[in-house]
Amino acid sequence: MTVPKLVYDFAEGNKDLKQLLGGKGANLAEMTNLGLPVPPGFTISAEACKVFLATGSVPPELADEIDHHVDALQQKMGKKLGQADDPLLVSVRSGAAVSMPGMMETVLNVGLNDDSVNGLAHHSGNPRFAWDAYRRLIQMFGKTVLGMDGDVFEDAIEQAKQAKGTRNDLDLDADDLKALATTFKAAVKEHTGREFPQDPREQMDLAIEAVFGSWNAERAILYRRQERIPADLGTAVNICSMVFGNLGMDSGTGVAFTRDPASGQPGVYGDYLQNAQGEDVVAGIRNTVPLADLETIDKKSYDDLMAIMATLEGHYRDLCDIEFTVERGKLWMLQTRVGKRTAGAAFRIATSLIDEGVIGTDEALKRVKGAQLAQLMFPRFDTDAEKKLITKAIGASPGAASGQVVFTSAAAVEAAGRGEKVVLVRRETNPDDLHGMIAAQGILTSRGGKTSHAAVVARGMGKTCVCGAEELEVNSSAQTITVNGTTIGAGDVISIDGTTGEVFLGEVPVVPSPVVRYFEGTLAADAGDELVASVHRLMAHADEIRRLGVRTNADTAEDAARARRFGAEGIGLCRTEHMFLGERRASVERLILAENDTDRDAALAELEPLQRGDFLELLAAMDGQPVTIRLIDPPLHEFLPSMEDLAVKVALAKERGEDPGHDAALLSAVERLHEQNPMLGLRGVRLGLVIPGLFAMQVRAIASAAAELKKQGKDPRPEIMIPLVGAVQELQLARDEVEQVLAEVAGSEGVEWVTPVGTMIELPRAAVIADQIAEAAEFFSFGTNDLTQTTWGFSRDDVEGSFFSRYLEKGIFAVSPFESIDREGVGALVKTGVERGRATRPDLKLGICGEHGGDPDSIHFFHEVGLDYVSCSPFRVPVARLEAGRAALD
Template structure:
């Protein structure tokens, strides 16, 4: 820990972000390179940590250090804080290491009081400017310093009082309120604060102390905590406090304030763009109090200032070698730069900016790859709401499937499938309390999916990511009533047939229709991804269950299939009845054989299509995994239906037979039930049929002159004897197919490591398995004893209370699940040094998990097709050792 707690701007530089925060480090850097930055100083982030460690008390001696720094600023400005005859006014702002725009508190015009206001006016200051600045200080300081300690003090109450005053005067704009009336407003404000039990401080140093503490306290306000959680910013890093001499954009028509980016943050185009207001302070621009002007207007209004500002933009962009977000103020036709930081941008803009800066020789290709957050690529690939659209958000949930969608609300999956059949029907949004595999057809036909329950790895979210469906999941503020075909949110009721829209990237539910357009796929994207492929060393495959999925995955850069879930093929409309019929008579060998014969025809063609689409690339195909009850109607619903029939004196033999089958097959805990390799051993004919279908499909492609590389994966192995037993049977089937077809097929057998015992005995299992694929979803479930559907029940509270650092179903738990993976890898390589190693759980598309997979030596990751570019970029960043977030 540094002994120095307060740094003048000239004493720091951009390398000191940990200590001075991003804003403080950049203010120091800009000061040192000669930009017109008002002087000031920074209280370090370490003081924030001390403040909380001591029970929210400022460390002893801090105010003395602040006073020393303040004297330096006073000397520079020739003004004194609190002096009515020549007052120095200050701004007090937060500034963490990572940009958190708008999340913490700010105080402007600090040092104003009744005497200072009168003194400024006596010295010739515009009275309207003085009292406009004073009323802002009273509002801001009271809100941030006292609002959390004195019940009822709220910024909104101040704003309402100002609104009421304008209404009394019959005016709409702030600038129409006279100096006398603003002075009267200041008195109203002070009286309001007094009524809440606190006297607004007239002592400037007391104001400063209150403001510093308020900024530190704002580190843990609700919005800051939520923002950090979403952005995965460490709570422990704290915020710095920046105290700076004020410059004023509200002194008259030759003054102003604005925010601008050195490039277009939406498109990445190389053009300075932003907004500004004349005769205003900074919060007016961002708060929407007045409608700002496009920065291009400044070129006409004041070309000298505009050209000077553009020059500063170029200086900063070349100095930082990145697009900058800049705040500026004009005081009496003099330009000041108040802040710069790396500009937030869309995925499209991030890619274009990175590519352009390489071509402009500002950065290297390696730096370009490191700079783009992999998750931003979602925005490049998926539909978006047309830029500039205004819309009404009625609810927010989890951003489970990015992209935008608009359509009529439909509350039944079958109805959605019928209405949106073949993509040629009506545009629909499927709304469900939650989803199940039964809803798949409806989900695929829908433009988007909205669920009341479920987390980021719920069924809805998994399918959404796999198929690129915009989805808002776990929207707990809505109440879905499937019977009434409606959902409610507060006083709003959305009925079936009403239009709604979704912004999956932000988890927004929108009332009515919005214009949706395809994301612009530019040449920059291909160039950028080509660079990523140059640097990455780990392969990227896709989880794909159909030829169409495979083609999309390859289009997005997949090098093969890392997971084909064969049971998904059984859910298709014409196959489901065959599977159900087989299950209903599962103990009859003849019926079982006949039904499997029908399914063989379907699956053979499925695999032939997949191998043709792959064009010689490998495909890891998982044999049937889920318990058989998942193919049957829901047990609870079926039980209720039969009970209603009986109560009405009706009898439905078929339904009752189905109920008996569902009861016999139902698993209380499917993780511990008859599934995976266990199901294969009990009913070996099922997987024998699947292996035959895989290899006959491959043989067909090979005989036609193509290539097919099937990797047959046996799931859920926890003991080597399970694998030994079933593999011996399946090898016989494989040899028989080769003999019948007269071709040699380069197949291999491996297993999915998803049972902890499988990981711990990987050396035994590797004797039989030619490859491992880590099924981290199930491995996480069995390691923690959690279900991935537990998000709403306790995982969210666990993360919020820091019992867990994050949701282990979103990013691999390195200490637990990751350690099992490392053990499995080390043991397997001892007996089979060249064993192929991959991952096919949802973690394969999570950038942090991809980095971990690279570190432990996996050969490839596999993820849903639409996350393939994300995995490619994350793999490149892992290989470069750059770009991985240190938040």
């Protein structure tokens, strides 16, 4: 039996092998094959990680493969791991198929020990560099591999700097760093009960296992859940020979972008840090200089970098994110990937690349997402409002965020759980802050730049972020910020602008975004706003190629008109029960509790003109477009007084010796109609069949409204939907009543129009017998909210706030099935309903009106199974249009 290969030299891979080699390994291989200056190394595939995660140990054949590649690397480099006079050092870095910035682990300088550190000092001629490299290894190894608290090391560094009378790491000399290494080793022994390992191969093996294990670290799981990344991918591990940016001021490290990841504009973007290793840049521990300054610092390296950036963008045909190191004037490429970008940058870059002839419009549409479009529709700060500016820093991720100041991730999560809006303020964030970053409205740091951890993660999540606010003195222990004489404490409100980098005291009013104004029709596509023009171009292409129609869920003329401006092609769901709330509820209560035909008819007579007015407005707002009106479908308890409250009122009245009168009669009726599980009780078609005249009243109101509009020369297109059908007999009985009323109104009014009658498929039985139901239905609309409840046996109102978080944590599902369609279960029923329904009636019109109709991932599924349209809330109509176009390209 041939055992699959687990380890690959950089020269053996390419950018298309991300599933096997991870994104980092695949791109290191691609750059190697392009002839770019990549330090030699090899990649352990994600397949090895999967074995480790399944069994708790690495595959038995992995050790021999690593030995083989280590030997080849040592021959290539002319030095060995642990060599006393001139050691080979390597980095051990994670690299999943999908970028997860900062979520997993890295260990640098593997191979140093008490002997080889002296050889490194002698060979480099720089003892400070050698001891700095060694203390970094011990620090990273202790935290990453041995699970120590990172503060143990950070506190020791701070004490060393205080003893030296400095706040800058670079002021610590070789003796200081040698002492730190000794302190660190003692801390390892104290906190772990073992010595820091001196064998380089043991260091490497333990680091590899730590990287594998970090795939299931809490923050990695949380990030995958947030970004909907599959949990079974595993991570590759990259073993790369070290190059050093901390050899002196002629060395350094940086991160570069071929275009601005915040705006999408071409130019020189990135950060550089002299005399530093890569982790210093992304951690934001020291403030960087703009990448353009490298031209003055080291022109040759700068020119080489610019040429390589042009090569990579041309090769990948996209914005590239690059990590590099300069070692004594020699440029080395450590990583590249198609870079994360803000939502605005995604649209601008896509259209710019069309104009440059790099990609076509189809490819450009593939590169933007509905979730990004939704971000662009969020409000932004009102530039005309009075604001108190307290500082201005780096706008790292656009948006407008206001909230109470919190200083820890735990405080952010706690406050968000209470429904409060917060801004997380830190000196710099690290991967352990992910919970707080997700919970916060925005992130503000006093250190770091556009490539810091805070910036990169915030951009990936679409979260507002301002970085590098150097004027801020953040005192986490005292829970205060001090800036220009102003002290701000926890709980005080600030506002941050992720586009301009401005930070304001207090809450700043917001205004609609230009993209929303464009959809509303108050800002023209050619008005000079570059972002709006980009959105317009890609939306036009999506509309041109999509097969799925997009309707809206709307119960009022106002919502319908807005959705139509946003591009809705009709109403896919009008929930008539929403029309009976407020003042009308008393009439519905009288209808439900009526004890005789006279009382029932009186209640229906009250409601019919009100309903007619509702439908007049709604059909007029959607003139010429289909309007699917679902007949009343409330759980009865929503329109009845509380049984508990009534019981208390009656009991108190009797206790006072008073006659409870109407309350007693009402309590008796409510007790008679009380249901243990109202969601599965007397509702939907059952209500229409049990309460005579209810559906007829609604249909008469619809028909008379349509007739009046027809007489006015308009084009009303109502569609009547019977809810919660589980048997074709239910639908046929309801349909007979509907068609009788329609015919009566058409005859009396002397006008004709077409009113299709269909049903909502929201019960598993309905999907399974869709071939029967289609005999009596001209259309189906899948109600995936209730279909999810009845398929899973979940009561949405109960479970989302109770155990859903545990289900997500345990990986039972990666995303709530109420948020994104459960393809295997609920989706399979939808597919069955489509196939069986069309087998009976090939021209059956099919749509979906649950909340999944506006979910980007779900829209692709609905396209695949052959629905005709999706329906969603007005605000999500543009998102659905865009995703329907992207689905057509799949």
